[in-house]
Amino acid sequence: MDRLPLDPGALTARLDRELPAEAPDGQGGASTTFQCADRLWARIEPVSARVTEVAGxxxxxxxxxxxxxxxxxxxxxxxxxxxxxxxxxxxxxxxDETRRFLVLDCEEQQQ
Incomplete structure (x- = not known):
């Protein structure tokens, strides 16, 4: 298998990696919060966008x-x-299974 090229200069986005942490909600359940673990450089490539109807x-x-x-x-x-x-x-x-880089498939959370 040929190795995929990756230009390190293309990693221009500085991102915080956040880990989920559960905290008791006082009623027997838990709420999920996120805590920053570290930072990394990445290249962001938009792939698709769609609009769906939810609750009107x-x-x-x-x-x-x-x-x-x-x-x-x-x-x-x-x-x-x-x-x-x-x-x-x-x-x-x-x-390309060479342990040189990763591709993360992500969904942007709309606030």
Whole structure:
């Protein structure tokens, strides 16, 4: 398999990686909060956008591919933050299986 090229100069987005943490809500349940674990450089590629009707209103969903250096501590369910933008990690994959970089399939959370 040929190795995919990745220009390190294309990793121009500085992102905070956030981990989920559950906190008791005082009523026997828990609420999920997110805490910043570290920062990483990535390339953000918008993939698709769609608008769906939810409860009588419109909801926009934008998906992205985030390219970053390979690491083993990024998993689905974590979040990436760029200023006020939040990206939910849905899938993590090594596109050419060389452990050089990762592609994160993310969905931008609309606030």
């Amino acid at each position: 209103g419109n909801r926009a969903t934008v998906t992205h591919h985030m390219w970053t250096g390979w690491r083993s501590d990024i998993v689905a369910g974590q979040r990436l933050r760029k200023a006020s933008r939040i990206f939910i990690v849905r899938l993590v994959r090594d596109p």
